Amino acid sequence: xxxxxxxxxxxxxxxxxxxxxxxxxxxxxxxxxxxxxxxxxxxxxxxxxxxxxxxxxxxxxxxxxxxxxxxxxxxxxxxxxxxxxxxxxxxxxxxxxxxxxxxxxxxxxxxxxxxxxxxxxxxxxxxxxxxxxxxxxxxxxxxxxxxxxxxxxxxxxxxxxxxxxxxxxxxxxxxxxxxxxxxxxxxxxxxxxxxxxxxxxxxxxxxxxxxxxxxxxxxxxxxxxxxxxxxxxxxxxxxxxxxxxxxxxxxxxxxxxxxxxxxxxx
Amino acid sequence: xxxxxxxxxxxxxxxxxxxxxxxxxxxxxxxxxxxxxxxxxxxxxxxxxxxxxxxxxxxxxxxxxxxxxxxxxxxxxxxxxxxxxxxxxxxxxxxxxxxxxxxxxxxxxxxxxxxxxxxxxxxxxxxxxxxxxxxxxxxxxxxxxxxxxxxxxxxxxxxxxxxxxxxxxxxxxxxxxxxxxxxxxxxxxxxxxxxxxxxxxxxxxxxxxxxxxxxxxxxxxxxxxxxxxxxxxxxxxxxxxxxxxxxxxxxxxxxxxxxxxxxxxxxxxxxxxxxxxxxxxx
Amino acid sequence: xxxxxxxxxxxxxxxxxxxxxxxxxxxxxxxxxxxxxxxxxxxxxxxxxxxxxxxxxxxxxxxxxxxxxxxxxxxxxxxxxxxxxxxxxxxxxxxxxxxxxxxxxxxxxxxxxxxxxxxxxxxxxxxxxxxxxxxxxxxxxxxxxxxxxxxxxxxxxxxxxxxxxxxxxxxxxxxxxxxxxxxxxxxxxxxxxxxxxxxxxxxxxxxxxxxxxxxxxxxxxxxxxxxxxxxxxxxxxxxxxxxxxxxxxxxxxxxxxxxxxxxxxxxxxxxxxxxxxxxxxxxxxxxxxxxxxxxxxxxxxxxxxxxxxxxxxxxxxxxxxxxxxxx
Numbered sequence: 103x104x105x106x107x108x109x110x111x112x113x114x115x116x117x118x119x120x121x122x123x124x125x126x127x128x129x130x131x132x133x134x135x136x137x138x139x140x141x142x143x144x145x146x147x148x149x150x151x152x153x154x155x156x157x158x159x160x161x162x163x164x165x166x167x168x169x170x171x172x173x174x175x176x177x178x179x180x181x182x183x184x185x186x187x188x189x190x191x192x193x194x195x196x197x198x199x200x201x202x203x204x205x206x207x208x209x210x211x212x213x214x215x216x217x218x219x220x221x222x223x224x225x226x227x228x229x230x231x232x233x234x235x236x237x238x239x240x241x242x243x244x245x246x247x248x249x250x251x252x253x254x255x256x257x258x259x260x261x262x263x264x265x266x267x268x269x270x271x272x273x274x275x276x277x278x279x280x281x282x283x284x285x286x287x288x289x290x291x292x293x294x295x296x297x298x299x300x301x302x303x304x305x306x307x308x309x310x311x312x313x314x315x316x317x318x319x320x321x322x323x324x325x326x327x328x329x330x331x332x333x334x335x336x337x338x339x340x341x342x343x344x345x346x347x348x349x350x351x352x353x354x355x356x357x358x359x360x361x362x363x364x365x366x367x368x
Numbered sequence: 369x370x371x372x373x374x375x376x377x378x379x380x381x382x383x384x385x386x387x388x389x390x391x392x393x394x395x396x397x398x399x400x401x402x403x404x405x406x407x408x409x410x411x412x413x414x415x416x417x418x419x420x421x422x423x424x425x426x427x428x429x430x431x432x433x434x435x436x437x438x439x440x441x442x443x444x445x446x447x448x449x450x451x452x453x454x455x456x457x458x459x460x461x462x463x464x465x466x467x468x469x470x471x472x473x474x475x476x477x478x479x480x481x482x483x484x485x486x487x488x489x490x491x492x493x494x495x496x497x498x499x500x501x502x503x504x505x506x507x508x509x510x511x512x513x514x515x516x517x518x519x520x521x522x523x524x525x526x527x528x529x530x531x532x533x534x535x536x537x538x539x540x541x542x543x544x545x546x547x548x549x550x551x552x553x554x555x556x557x558x559x560x561x562x563x564x565x566x567x568x569x570x571x572x573x574x575x576x577x578x579x580x581x582x583x584x585x586x587x588x589x590x591x592x593x594x595x596x597x598x599x600x601x602x603x604x605x606x607x608x609x610x611x612x613x614x615x616x617x618x619x620x621x622x623x624x625x626x627x628x629x630x631x632x633x634x635x636x637x638x639x640x641x642x643x644x645x646x647x648x649x650x
Numbered sequence: 651x652x653x654x655x656x657x658x659x660x661x662x663x664x665x666x667x668x669x670x671x672x673x674x675x676x677x678x679x680x681x682x683x684x685x686x687x688x689x690x691x692x693x694x695x696x697x698x699x700x701x702x703x704x705x706x707x708x709x710x711x712x713x714x715x716x717x718x719x720x721x722x723x724x725x726x727x728x729x730x731x732x733x734x735x736x737x738x739x740x741x742x743x744x745x746x747x748x749x750x751x752x753x754x755x756x757x758x759x760x761x762x763x764x765x766x767x768x769x770x771x772x773x774x775x776x777x778x779x780x781x782x783x784x785x786x787x788x789x790x791x792x793x794x795x796x797x798x799x800x801x802x803x804x805x806x807x808x809x810x811x812x813x814x815x816x817x818x819x820x821x822x823x824x825x826x827x828x829x830x831x832x833x834x835x836x837x838x839x840x841x842x843x844x845x846x847x848x849x850x851x852x853x854x855x856x857x858x859x860x861x862x863x864x865x866x867x868x869x870x871x872x873x874x875x876x877x878x879x880x881x882x883x884x885x886x887x888x889x890x891x892x893x894x895x896x897x898x899x900x901x902x903x904x905x906x907x908x909x910x911x912x913x914x915x916x917x918x919x920x921x922x923x924x925x926x927x928x929x930x931x932x933x934x935x936x937x938x939x940x941x942x943x944x945x946x947x948x949x950x951x952x953x954x955x956x957x958x959x960x961x962x963x964x965x966x967x968x969x970x971x972x973x974x975x976x977x
Contacts, residue, residue: 201547211538215560225546384871394758460689486959488898551682579786582900628789
């Protein structure tokens with residue numbers, strides 16, 4: 103654990119400059135004939151949290167599902183350019199891309215037949231890692247990172263689905279970071295949870311930000327304001343405004359953003 | 369108020385009561401044959417059921433006693449052979465159908481599976497006869513097992529497809545999101561989750577295969593002697609019942625009832641297991 | 651990052667895996683997909699082979715008799731002349747009779763289960779009805795031979811003849827074995843399938859419809875009528891599936907129908923079905939034309955069941971689309 107504290111201190115002392123991790127240009131996404139997104143462009147910065155806000159049906163989920171090509175899984179298509187570290191994501195094998203760009207879903211979805219432990223290391227195990235003691239170390243480490251270790255350390259062999267909703271969601275986050283992604287996408291990760299679990303998840307996002315680039319979709323504007331560095335406001339499949347979170351919330355340049363933040367619609 | 373006490377109103381009430389009575393009566397009526405069948409099978413068969421019945425070979429005509437050890441073993445072998453064909457084909461094609469949905473090919477295969485499900489088992493027996501018995505110049509356990517396997521396929525395919533589809537798409541997405549390839553997702557995440565349901569399909573299809581007679585008539589044929597050779601005719605409980613039921617000897621007829629009792633107990637047990645598993649799933 | 655240090659060099663490849671693999675289909679996916687597809691094609695191939703084999707084997711008979719095979723009622727192995735009409739008639743007649751008995755009862759039971767029975771009774775009765783479907787057909791045959799046929803011969807058939815003997819259906823001498831016993835056995839066997847699908851369809855009818863009817867002052871029966879009308883297409887599909895089942899049934903019918911190739915309206919007379927003639931004569935057929943004729947019966951039998959089951963499935967699947975999974 104020595105090295106961990108070392109990296110932390112390094113990060114605290116050297117304030118990292120803004121580096122582009124992913125870039126999105128003129129993204130248009132479709133479901134069959136229905137256009138869900140039109141010409142969305144934005145930058146996603148390394149080790150920052152980007153929040154996507156907007157009323158339901160504005161294309162938030164579609165947007166982040168494009169980022170790791172989960173959009174294809176449900177039969178959608180997109181045109182435009184999405185780059186990860188300056189490489190078009192269409193050039194990646196989708197499996198490898200999703201290892202680098204992990205995802206946490208709206209509803210906690212632990213694998214139903216697996217134990218807590220197996221859930222955490224599922225991604226590694228199914229990719230051929232067999233070394234038990236290493237897997238255990240990783241599981242412990244990841245569960246500690248999501249602040250779940252103390253709660254489940256005695257019940258690692260229980261079914262993952264036996265945990266409470268908030269625990270399940272943290273378990274799913276642990277499962278995601280176990281495969282060491284570079285970017286974590288979160289699709290309304292707290293919307294199905296109670297306020298206390300929500301607070302824990304938000305705290306967790308704040309911690310994870312030290313090591314990961316995070317994109318979070320939320321319909322909760324307070325949450326976006328609390329956890330994110332940057333915020334993008336999507337409306338009717340279009341990007342209305344994109345700015346540092348503080349600026350966007352305090353002095354939005356667009357009338358529609360102001361109205362939405364003020365709760366006048368959506 | 370007069371209107372409501374009119375004869376028309378009374379007639380409506382009476383008609384309704386008659387209809388409800390009819391429904392209750394038909395429910396009762398339908399249960400009568402079930403109880404009769406169970407009653408007669410137990411009453412006629414129980415006297416012939418003893419240790420010898422399970423361990424002895426059939427006695428020659430004229431002698432009483434004897435058992436159906438060869439038929440029990442034969443049925444087990446036939447069902448095992450059938451499972452060896454039916455389970456892999458059924459499960460794999462079920463997985464294929466669950467993953468492909470919209471295009472013409474899977475649709476037509478799905479439809480053919482339904483058609484195969486409705487195909488009379490005797491037709492399958494004839495086809496097995498043409499394909500295996502004629503070229504091999506002998507009735508055989510193998511041809512019988514294959515016929516049973518073909519009968520098992522549609523049921524297993526259908527339940528596998530349904531159960532795999534029942535696994536929430538979020539589970540599949542979570543696995544993709546971890547960068548797990550599709551085939552590993554299917555094998556290690558989806559199939560374990562669908563396993564219980566698939567098991568019910570397999571159990572039901574085994575029950576069905578064990579009770580089949582028609583496809584065995586021209587394939588496994590039946591055998592009064594001990595045989596476990598796959599290329600030789602083999603005995604089975606159902607053909608045993610058929611032969612013994614037609615025979616003009618009371619003792620044989622009783623043994624047919626006894627074999628039926630064994631068969632019913634076996635099939636019912638499998639059905640009860642099926643019910644328990646599918647209850648738990650809910 | 652710290653986790654990576656835990657791994658050996660080879661395992662580390664996982665984290666630095668070749669980012670620019672452009673072969674989108676993963677090799678494992680490719681293999682797995684094609685293996686499952688192979689098995690699915692096996693089913694397709696199976697159906698084709700079944701059809702082709704039956705067709706080829708029945709060619710001699712098709713060439714010799716042509717259309718007269720299905721219009722002629724002479725089935726004479728001694729003269730080597732074969733006509734399948736008695737078997738087609740027997741199959742259709744016994745199945746229609748079975749349906750006439752089973753359909754009203756099935757609907758009655760389905761109504762009982764969905765509209766009348768208290769909740770605690772619903773499940774046990776359903777299970778018992780489904781148990782009827784689990785009993786192997788050979789056991790039905792045994793029951794038919796030793797219980798049903800003697801009962802019909804001693805009690806039911808004398809009664810029918812004395813009171814309804816003027817009808818063509820109850821003419822001639824009676825033996826217990828014949829159309830009536832076949833139809834009765836078949837009706838018991840197809841009851842569960844018609845009942846369970848009809849029940850599922852009726853269950854899928856939203857309660858708001860029933861409440862709406864009651865609120866208008868409808869009686870129970872009038873409400874049930876509305877439910878029945880709304881679920882009619884599902885019940886029709888269930889009926890056709892039951893019909894297909896009756897047509898395809900072999901053992902039980904063979905054991906009780908009497909096995910004589912006659913065409914007679916009388917329920918007392920023996921008959922023969924396509925399935926029973928196959929079960930009885932296939933292994934005994936001597937001349938090659940005899941075998942071929944039996945094969946042609948098999949082919950016709952196969953085609954008839956395909957057509958009926960296809961129509962039934964289309965109807966049931968349509969209903970399923972509307973109300974969710976039925977059967």
